[in-house]
Amino acid sequence: MTNPPSERTLIYAEDLRPEDVCGLEMFLNVQLGRVCEEVGETGETSFAMRSLLRLVCDSAGLLYTLLAVERPETWQQAAIVRERQRLRSTAHEFNHCEGYDHDRWWNQVRHFDGSDETAEQDRIRRFTDVGPYTETID
Incomplete structure (x- = not known):
């Protein structure tokens, strides 16, 4: 069995493409579908699994829509x-089902773009230099 090619590196939201969402959504649907088959169609666990499937589809659908915005x-x-991040963290638990697969893991997108990352780094530096509270003596 050959491993699928590694996911390309994603750093910013602007790097994300519909294909990236599709791969993650397909993985989750396969894993959740497998669990749904084992659980059956009745009971609270079945209800929870169907709800989780809908949430994954809704989250992926929202991502597809947002990625289409120019x-x-x-x-x-x-x-x-x-x-x-919501889809990625959901997939994280399932990545261990049949052994951890580094090639199957999806990169975390932490920033909107390069300027957002720079602003965040500047905020962290200011916080580190000044501290969380500055006391003023009247």
Whole structure:
């Protein structure tokens, strides 16, 4: 059995493509479908699995829609990062089902773009230099 090619490196929300979402969504649907078959069609666990499947589809659908926006606003960029992380963290648990596969793992998208990352690094540096609280003596 050959391993699929490694995922390309993603750093920013603007690097994310529909194909990246599709690969993650397909992996989750296969894993959740397998669990649903084992659980059966009745009971609370079955209800929870169907709900999780809908959430994965909704999250992926939102990502597809946001990725189609030509110039996403800040809230849309934030939603891209959040939804990607939501799918990624859901997939993380299933990546261990049949042994951890480094080639199957998906990169975390942490920033909207390069300027967002720079602003975050500057904020961290200021916080480190000044500290969380500055006392003023009156």
